[in-house]
Amino acid sequence: MTNSLKIGVAGLGTVGVEVARLLAEKGPLLAARSGRPVELVGVSARDRNKDRGIDLSNATWFDDALALARDPSIDVFVELIGGEDGIALASVTEALGARKHVITANKALLARHGNELAQSAEDNMVSLGFEAAVAGGIPIIKTIRESLAANCVTRVFGILNGTCNYILTRMEKEDLSFEAVLKDAQNLGYAEADPTFDIGGHDTAHKLAILTSLAFGTRINSDSIYVEGIEAVATADIKAADNLGYRIKLLGVAVATDSGIEQRVHPTLVEKSSQIAQIDGVTNAVVIDGDIVGEILLAGPGAGGSATASAILGDVADIAAGTIRTPLGRPAAELKQYQNARMRAHEGGYFIRLNVYDRPGAFAAIASRMAEQDISLEHILQHQDDQDVVSGRQSVTLVTHETLEENVRMALAAIREDGHIDNQPQMIRIER
Amino acid sequence: MTNSLKIGVAGLGTVGVEVARLLAEKGPLLAARSGRPVELVGVSARDRNKDRGIDLSNATWFDDALALARDPSIDVFVELIGGEDGIALASVTEALGARKHVITANKALLARHGNELAQSAEDNMVSLGFEAAVAGGIPIIKTIRESLAANCVTRVFGILNGTCNYILTRMEKEDLSFEAVLKDAQNLGYAEADPTFDIGGHDTAHKLAILTSLAFGTRINSDSIYVEGIEAVATADIKAADNLGYRIKLLGVAVATDSGIEQRVHPTLVEKSSQIAQIDGVTNAVVIDGDIVGEILLAGPGAGGSATASAILGDVADIAAGTIRTPLGRPAAELKQYQNARMRAHEGGYFIRLNVYDRPGAFAAIASRMAEQDISLEHILQHQDDQDVVSGRQSVTLVTHETLEENVRMALAAIREDGHIDNQPQMIRIER
Numbered sequence: 001m002t003n004s005l006k007i008g009v010a011g012l013g014t015v016g017v018e019v020a021r022l023l024a025e026k027g028p029l030l031a032a033r034s035g036r037p038v039e040l041v042g043v044s045a046r047d048r049n050k051d052r053g054i055d056l057s058n059a060t061w062f063d064d065a066l067a068l069a070r071d072p073s074i075d076v077f078v079e080l081i082g083g084e085d086g087i088a089l090a091s092v093t094e095a096l097g098a099r100k101h102v103i104t105a106n107k108a109l110l111a112r113h114g115n116e117l118a119q120s121a122e123d124n125m126v127s128l129g130f131e132a133a134v135a136g137g138i139p140i141i142k143t144i145r146e147s148l149a150a151n152c153v154t155r156v157f158g159i160l161n162g163t164c165n166y167i168l169t170r171m172e173k174e175d176l177s178f179e180a181v182l183k184d185a186q187n188l189g190y191a192e193a194d195p196t197f198d199i200g201g202h203d204t205a206h207k208l209a210i211l212t213s214l215a216f217g218t219r220i221n222s223d224s225i226y227v228e229g230i231e232a233v234a235t236a237d238i239k240a241a242d243n244l245g246y247r248i249k250l251l252g253v254a255v256a257t258d259s260g261i262e263q264r265v266h267p268t269l270v271e272k273s274s275q276i277a278q279i280d281g282v283t284n285a286v287v288i289d290g291d292i293v294g295e296i297l298l299a300g301p302g303a304g305g306s307a308t309a310s311a312i313l314g315d316v317a318d319i320a321a322g323t324i325r326t327p328l329g330r331p332a333a334e335l336k337q338y339q340n341a342r343m344r345a346h347e348g349g350y351f352i353r354l355n356v357y358d359r360p361g362a363f364a365a366i367a368s369r370m371a372e373q374d375i376s377l378e379h380i381l382q383h384q385d386d387q388d389v390v391s392g393r394q395s396v397t398l399v400t401h402e403t404l405e406e407n408v409r410m411a412l413a414a415i416r417e418d419g420h421i422d423n424q425p426q427m428i429r430i431e432r
Numbered sequence: 433m434t435n436s437l438k439i440g441v442a443g444l445g446t447v448g449v450e451v452a453r454l455l456a457e458k459g460p461l462l463a464a465r466s467g468r469p470v471e472l473v474g475v476s477a478r479d480r481n482k483d484r485g486i487d488l489s490n491a492t493w494f495d496d497a498l499a500l501a502r503d504p505s506i507d508v509f510v511e512l513i514g515g516e517d518g519i520a521l522a523s524v525t526e527a528l529g530a531r532k533h534v535i536t537a538n539k540a541l542l543a544r545h546g547n548e549l550a551q552s553a554e555d556n557m558v559s560l561g562f563e564a565a566v567a568g569g570i571p572i573i574k575t576i577r578e579s580l581a582a583n584c585v586t587r588v589f590g591i592l593n594g595t596c597n598y599i600l601t602r603m604e605k606e607d608l609s610f611e612a613v614l615k616d617a618q619n620l621g622y623a624e625a626d627p628t629f630d631i632g633g634h635d636t637a638h639k640l641a642i643l644t645s646l647a648f649g650t651r652i653n654s655d656s657i658y659v660e661g662i663e664a665v666a667t668a669d670i671k672a673a674d675n676l677g678y679r680i681k682l683l684g685v686a687v688a689t690d691s692g693i694e695q696r697v698h699p700t701l702v703e704k705s706s707q708i709a710q711i712d713g714v715t716n717a718v719v720i721d722g723d724i725v726g727e728i729l730l731a732g733p734g735a736g737g738s739a740t741a742s743a744i745l746g747d748v749a750d751i752a753a754g755t756i757r758t759p760l761g762r763p764a765a766e767l768k769q770y771q772n773a774r775m776r777a778h779e780g781g782y783f784i785r786l787n788v789y790d791r792p793g794a795f796a797a798i799a800s801r802m803a804e805q806d807i808s809l810e811h812i813l814q815h816q817d818d819q820d821v822v823s824g825r826q827s828v829t830l831v832t833h834e835t836l837e838e839n840v841r842m843a844l845a846a847i848r849e850d851g852h853i854d855n856q857p858q859m860i861r862i863e864r
Contacts, residue, residue: 026582032649032762033577034581137725137726137728139575139579139580142574142578142579143571145465146571147746149461149746149749150454150461150462150741150746275707275711278707290569292569293732293739293742294733296569297732299730299731300728306725307724307725307726309724310582310583311579311725313581314582317578317581322756323578323755325753326465326467330464331467
C-alpha cells in the first residue's frame with residue numbers, strides 16, 4: 001500500500017470543519033479515485049475547546065498554524081484562516097518553504113501575494129491549489145489552466161459573488177429596493193453584518209484578479225481593477241433594463257484589448273436571452289471565450305461550506321494522484337507584466353437613465369450633448385408616472401451603440417451642467 | 433530543455449487536420465503551460481495526396497495507422513479514425529500495448545471497448561485521454577473524474593447531441609415540423625445524409641455510457657441504455673409543453689436508483705426556468721448532481737473541428753505536464769458491475785398527449801383508466817382547433833405527478849384498447 005497523503009487543516013470555521021468531516025467520510029472514495037489514501041493528521045484553530053460537532057481526536061492539535069505548516073507529519077497544508085496577510089500569509093509561506101503542498105480558499109491572499117506564492121511553490125516543487133478560491137464548487141481553475149491549455153482566452157467574465165446576485169435577483173423578481181433585500185439577506189445569513197466587501201464588488205475583484213492571470217498569462221494585479229458595487233442599482237434601473245430586454249448582474253470582466261487588459265467589476269446589463277442572464281440567486285457562473293473552443297459556461301454553487309470543501313478535496317485528489325501543475329498555468333517568472341487598459345478607453349454599449357425636468361428644450365439639449373460626443377443611440381425610452389407628473393420630471397432611458405466610455409462621461413457631465421436633470425445620471429455598462 | 437512530447441495523428445478529417453494545424457500554431461503556448469515542448473511527428477490517413485490545406489511536410493507519413501501506433505518515434509497516438517471496431521480498435525490497442533499514450537475522440541469505441549482499453553492503459557502505465565469524446569469542448573471528463581473526485585454523483589444528464597438540439601430548437605422557435613427542420617439541417621451540414629445515428633439517440637447513448645461509468649464507478653455498459661430518438665416529437669407536443677411551462681430536449685440521463693442505474697436517452701420535458709432549458713441550437717450542456725457540491729452545469733460547443741481539437745490538446749497538455757490519471761476515474765478492475773434498472777420501474781412525471789374522439793364518455797373512460805393505475809394528474813389541457821372539429825377529435829394533454837412507468841404504460845394500453853383515441857398516444861418523460 002502506498003504511503004497515505006497526510007493533511008493538515010488550519011482554520012476550523014464552516015469550511016474547515018466540512019473538509020475535516022469529509023476527509024473521514026470520503027477517504028475511501030478519494031483513495032480509489034486518486035490511487036493513494038488520504039488522512040487528516042493535524043488541525044489548528046483559535047479555540048481548542050469549542051464544540052465543532054465532529055470528532056477530531058485522530059488529528060494532532062496545533063495552537064499555532066505556523067507550527068502545523070512546518071510540522072514533519074503533514075504533506076499538505078490546507079489554509080482556511082482567511083485574511084490577505086498575517087497568519088494566513090505567514091503559514092502558507094512557511095508551508096511552501098518546508099516543501100508542503102498548499103491548498104487555500106483564500107482569494108484575498110492570492111489576489112495580493114499570488115505571484116510570489118506561485119513562485120515559491122514552483123521553487124519547492126510542490127502544488128499550490130486554489131480551486132476553492134474562485135467560484136466555489138465550479139471547476140474554473142482547472143478548466144482554464146488545464147482543459148483549455150491550447151486556447152488563448154480573449155475574455156473571461158462571470159457572476160462571482162453570490163450575495164450580490166441574490167440581492168439583484170430578488171430586487172428584480174419581487175420588485176424590492178436594494179436596502180430592503182439587503183436587510184433580508186442579512187437576516188437570512190446570505191449577507192454579512194458589514195456587507196461592504198461583497199456588495200462593493202471587492203470580493204468579485206479578488207476572484208477576477210486570479211482568473212485574469214490564468215486566462216491571459218499575466219502577473220496577478222488586483223490593484224488595477226475598476227470596481228463599482230451594486231449599491232446604486234435602483235429598481236427603476238432593473239425595470240427599464242427589463243423593458244429593453246436586459247437583466248442587471250454584477251459581473252467581473254477581464255478582456256484583452258489593444259491598449260492592455262481591462263479588469264472591471266460593475267453592474268452590467270446582459271441580454272435576457274443569454275445564459276449568464278439565467279443565473280439566479282446565490283449561484284455563480286463563469287463564461288470563457290477561447291480562440292479555439294469558442295464560448296464555454298460553467299455554473300454552480302459559488303460559496304458555502306460544502307461547495308468550497310468539494311473544490312478543496314478535488315485539489316487534494318490531484319495531489320494524491322501525483323499531479324503537480326504550475327499554479328498559475330505557466331511559470332511565475334514567465335508571466336507577462338500586467339498592462340492595464342484605462343476605463344476611459346473602454347468601448348461598449350451604455351444604459352443611461354436620467355431624471356429630466358419636464359420643460360421645453362430639455363430633450364433637445366440632451367440629444368445634442370450626446371451627438372457632440374459622437375454617441376449614437378439604439379433605444380430611447382421615455383416614461384412618466386403619476387409621481388413624476390407631480391414632481392415635474394420624466395424618467396428617460398437611453399441605450400447607446402458601441403462608444404467610448406470617455407465620451408459618455410463627457411456627455412453626461414455636460415448634460416448635468418446644463419441643468420436639465422435633477423441628480424447624478426445613472427450609467428450602466430452593457431456586456432454582449 | 434526537456435525532450436519534446438512527440439505526437440502521431442491517425443485520421444486526417446476535419447478534427448485531425450485541426451489538431452495538426454494547432455499543434456504547430458499553439459506549440460509554444462502548450463509548451464509554456466505544460467512545461468514540455470510538443471510536436472507533431474507522424475500522421476496517417478487513407479489518401480496521401482489529398483490537399484488538406486495544411487503543411488504536413490515535417491511529419492512522417494504512415495499509410496498504415498497500425499504502423500504509426502507502434503512506431504518508436506511517437507509518444508502519443510491520437511486516434512481520429514472513427515468506428516467502434518476495425519482499425520480504430522486495432523491501432524489504439526496496439527499503441528497502448530507499445531506503451532504510447534492514447535488520445536481519442538471516438539465515443540463509439542469507448543462505449544464498446546472502454547473497460548478493456550482503460551485496463552490496458554493502466555497495465556502499460558500510460559494515459560488514455562478522451563475529453564473530446566463527450567460533449568466536445570466542454571471539460572466534462574476532467575470535471576467528474578478530477579474536480580469532483582470527492583463527490584458521489586447522484587445524477588448526470590445532458591444535451592449531448594447538437595444535431596438533435598438544433599432540430600428541437602428550430603421546431604420550437606419557428607413552428608416547423610421535424611421533417612422540415614431535418615431537411616434544412618442536412619442542407620446546412622448540421623445533420624448527416626443518414627441522420628439515424630444522431631436523431632435516433634444512439635450518439636447520445638454512447639456518450640452517456642462513458643459519463644455513467646465515470647459518475648458511478650461502474651463498468652461501461654452501453655447495451656443496457658433505454659434509447660428513444662426525437663423522430664416522434666411533433667410540433668403539437670412542443671406547443672402543449674410550452675403552454676405547461678416546459679421545453680422538450682433530447683437528454684441522456686443516468687441516475688442511481690435503489691434497483692440499479694437508469695441509463696436512458698429520450699425526449700424530455702424540462703422546466704422553462706431551468707438552465708438546461710436555455711441551451712439552444714448545437715450547444716451541448718451537462719448537469720452533474722454531486723452529493724457534496726450540489727448541482728453544476730457546464731455548457732459549450734459539443735462538436736466541430738475546433739471544439740473537439742481544443743479538448744484533444746487539453747489532453748495533450750496533461751500528458752506533457754506528466755499527469756496520468758486512471759482513465760475511468762478508478763482502476764478498471766475496481767469498477768463495479770453495472771446493474772441496470774428496468775425502465776418499467778422508472779419513477780417520474782409524464783406528459784401524455786392523446787387524440788380523443790369527441791364523443792360522450794371518452795374523458796370519463798380515460799380518467800378512470802388513469803385512476804385504476806393510481807396515476808394522479810397535475811394538469812389536464814384540452815384543446816380543439818378547427819381541424820379537430822372537422823375530424824371529430826380533441827387533443828388532450830395530461831401531466832402526471834410522480835408515478836411508475838409501468839403504470840403509465842398499462843393505463844395507455846387500456847385507453848387505446850377502449851377505442852377512444854385515434855392513434856398511438858404520445859408519452860414524454862419529465863426531468864426535474
